[in-house]
Amino acid sequence: MDPELEAFIPFLPQADMNDPVTARKNFAERAAAAPEPDTSAMEIEDRTVPADPDVAVRVYRPHQAQGAVVWLHGGGGVFGDLDTEHPWAARIADFSGAVVISVGYRLAPEHPFPAALNDAYAVLTWAAEHAAELGTDPERIAVGGHSAGANIAASVALRARDERGPAIRFQLLNQPGLDDRQQTWSARNFTDTPWMTRDQIAASWRHYLGSTPASAYAAPSRAADLSGLPPAYISTAEFDPNRDEGVEYALRLLRAGVSVELHQWPGTFHGSQAILSAAVSQRQNLELGAALRRALAA
Numbered sequence: 001m002d003p004e005l006e007a008f009i010p011f012l013p014q015a016d017m018n019d020p021v022t023a024r025k026n027f028a029e030r031a032a033a034a035p036e037p038d039t040s041a042m043e044i045e046d047r048t049v050p051a052d053p054d055v056a057v058r059v060y061r062p063h064q065a066q067g068a069v070v071w072l073h074g075g076g077g078v079f080g081d082l083d084t085e086h087p088w089a090a091r092i093a094d095f096s097g098a099v100v101i102s103v104g105y106r107l108a109p110e111h112p113f114p115a116a117l118n119d120a121y122a123v124l125t126w127a128a129e130h131a132a133e134l135g136t137d138p139e140r141i142a143v144g145g146h147s148a149g150a151n152i153a154a155s156v157a158l159r160a161r162d163e164r165g166p167a168i169r170f171q172l173l174n175q176p177g178l179d180d181r182q183q184t185w186s187a188r189n190f191t192d193t194p195w196m197t198r199d200q201i202a203a204s205w206r207h208y209l210g211s212t213p214a215s216a217y218a219a220p221s222r223a224a225d226l227s228g229l230p231p232a233y234i235s236t237a238e239f240d241p242n243r244d245e246g247v248e249y250a251l252r253l254l255r256a257g258v259s260v261e262l263h264q265w266p267g268t269f270h271g272s273q274a275i276l277s278a279a280v281s282q283r284q285n286l287e288l289g290a291a292l293r294r295a296l297a298a
Contacts, residue, residue, distance in 0.1 A: 002267030017203035051122035067140035067296025072149030076204030095289020112210025128166035144172030170295035179221035184244035
């Protein structure tokens with residue numbers, strides 16, 4: 001493991017995914033204690049996207065923004081919100097130069113699948129229809145996210161393809177959790193890794209799926225056909241139970257004729273890039289922004 005990251009492991013909190021209310025509260029408190037990002041080079045606005053029900057979003061508009069990304073936060077589909085994602089969304093906007101539309105999607109277990117997907121898809125549709133108002137181009141809209149948010153982003157791309165929905169230029173999937181079955185080598189062997197254990201992932205999927213059987217829109221690894229999807233950047237962490245499902249998804253996209261950039265970060269673990277002082281985290285975060293900037297360039 002990267003020595004700069006390893007030094008933080010004794011101090012990492014463990015979320016109890018079997019107690020979502022407490023997990024949300026603790027996560028929000030930790031996020032509130034994080035340093036405020038520099039947002040002087042962008043405009044930030046809270047909006048409401050008309051849907052059933054309406055969806056809260058926070059729009060980050062850098063000066064001379066180029067393209068836009070519908071951005072989905074992590075948290076196992078169970079915790080996280082616009083406020084906890086604020087530092088990450090601002091960072092993505094800063095590093096990419098894109099308009100970032102951070103989505104306050106509904107959370108499980110109170111709102112299981114397909115609530116979060118429906119919210120994200122409504123925001124994608126709204127972003128395409130209101131591109132001029134947002135100061136962006138309807139032909140240059142990406143979807144992206146961290147962890148469970150990356151799962152929802154991949155699901156949005158599948159649904160947009162199947163329903164001939166808004167055009168998606170690119171999908172940015174950072175440490176995605178894509179497969180509820182947990183049968184990959186990394187899922188079976190990395191059972192007690194920092195910040196993310198096999199039991200936590202299993203609990204997250206139980207909450208997210210509720211009583212609904214897993215489908216390709218809930219767990220994109222189950223999709224039989226990945227052809228016709230947008231180009232992707234997929235980032236995985238070495239010591240992450242989700243690692244191999246991200247790598248395998250990238251390979252399957254390639255085999256289906258989809259252009260993919262895959263970066264497997266050595267010495268890292270799930271969510272370790274939140275440790276901003278580590279050199280490897282700084283490289284990871286800059287590269288997410290750079291990949292998005294390249295994809296949305298004219």
